[in-house]
Amino acid sequence: xxxILNEWDNASKEWxxxxxxxxxxxxxxxxxxxxxxxxIKGKRLLDLGxxxxxxxxxxxxxxxxxxxxxxxxxxxxxxxxxxQNNEIKYYVRDACSLEGIGDGNFDFIVSAMCLMVIEDIESxxxxxxxxxxxxxxxxxxxxxxxxxxxxxxxxxxxxxxxxEHFGEPITFWHNTLSNIINCILNTGFNLKALNEPLLSxxxxxIPKILFLKFIK
Numbered sequence: 755x756x757x758i759l760n761e762w763d764n765a766s767k768e769w770x771x772x773x774x775x776x777x778x779x780x781x782x783x784x785x786x787x788x789x790x791x792x793x794i795k796g797k798r799l800l801d802l803g804x805x806x807x808x809x810x811x812x813x814x815x816x817x818x819x820x821x822x823x824x825x826x827x828x829x830x831x832x833x834x835x836x837x838q839n840n841e842i843k844y845y846v847r848d849a850c851s852l853e854g855i856g857d858g859n860f861d862f863i864v865s866a867m868c869l870m871v872i873e874d875i876e877s878x879x880x881x882x883x884x885x886x887x888x889x890x891x892x893x894x895x896x897x898x899x900x901x902x903x904x905x906x907x908x909x910x911x912x913x914x915x916x917x918e919h920f921g922e923p924i925t926f927w928h929n930t931l932s933n934i935i936n937c938i939l940n941t942g943f944n945l946k947a948l949n950e951p952l953l954s955x956x957x958x959x960i961p962k963i964l965f966l967k968f969i970k
Contacts, residue, residue, distance in 0.1 A: 761924055762871075766828035768920050770806050778953070782963065783895060784812065786951050787866060790893055790967055794818040797861040800885065802849055802878075803868025807833030810842050818862070821855075823847040850877035858887045865894045869934075870926050873911070876937050883941045883970060892943060892968040898950065898961045899931050906930065935966070943968035 762769075773779065787809070795817030801810040804822030806829050814820045820842045824830050833844050847853065849865075849872055863882050872878050882892055900906065909930060913923035929937075939945065946969045950961035 761922070762826040763828045765916075765920055765922060765924065766806075766826060766832065769829070769916070770832055772916065772920070773806070773808065778963075779808075782951055782953055783866065784809070786949065786963075786965060787864065787893065787895060788812070788816070790947065790949065790965055791862060791864070791891070794862055798859060799862040799864065800855075800860045800882075802863055802865040802882065803871075804833060804844065805829045807836055807842065807844065809864065809866050810844075811836065813864070814842050821845070821860075823849070823852065823855075825849070850874050850881060852881045852885055855885050857884050859885050861887055861890050863890070863892045865892070867895050867897070869894055870896045870899075870928075871924070873927050875927075875929065875934070876941075879938050879941045879943075883943065886970045888970055890970045891946075892938075892970065894938075894966045894968075896934075896964055896966075897926070898964040899929060899934065901960050901962070903928060909933070931964075938966070938968055943970055 794813060797818050799813050799818040799820050801813065801820060801822040804810050804824045807822055810820045810822040822833055822842055822844045825848045827846050830844050830846050863886050869875055886892060907930060909928055911925050911927055913925050915923050947967040949965035951963055953962060
């Protein structure tokens with residue numbers, strides 16, 4: 755885990771810089787996330803793997819009471835720097851161990867493009883279940899696990915450059931779709947919706963992003 759933490763801390767400046775050119779995030783991920791969440795005004799929301807806080811600020815602007823957690827101290831420091839009104843609470847936390855966050859605290863949990871960089875997704879999902887209220891929403895976006903692998907059934911770590919702005923690759927974990935969904939269902943969540951957005955009319959017709967919406 756320390757090696758992965760160092761990857762993200764070391765790449766934090768490159769990640770922040772890359773967001774200026776990240777059309778996937780701007781044009782697809784954020785609009786789809788907001789659409790699937792619905793009305794969050796006045797609701798308590800946990801941004802799980804919040805990075806530099808871009809999503810957290812959007813959720814706060816929509817009226818949510820936001821807490822953001824990430825295990826990269828450098829990214830949390832950037833989130834704090836941009837949190838000018840101090841309306842959002844940020845903490846350095848491992849998604850697998852949300853220390854100091856009580857049971858049933860949140861109406862919504864959003865894990866935006868985070869779950870595939872977590873080795874122990876079972877622990878992360880258990881923690882999400884613990885801190886979410888009964889009837890609360892757990893919304894996940896990930897790289898679609900069914901495409902882009904020579905051996906789909908070979909699970910485990912792999913490395914990939916996020917973009918041309920990164921000097922070093924980042925470690926991801928591949929899991930089959932059935933194992934991801936079954937892991938979350940076995941925790942006690944109920945699957946509410948699944949979405950595979952089309953990136954553009956000119957792009958490949960193979961889905962690259964998967965959204966999963968669960969209810970506790």
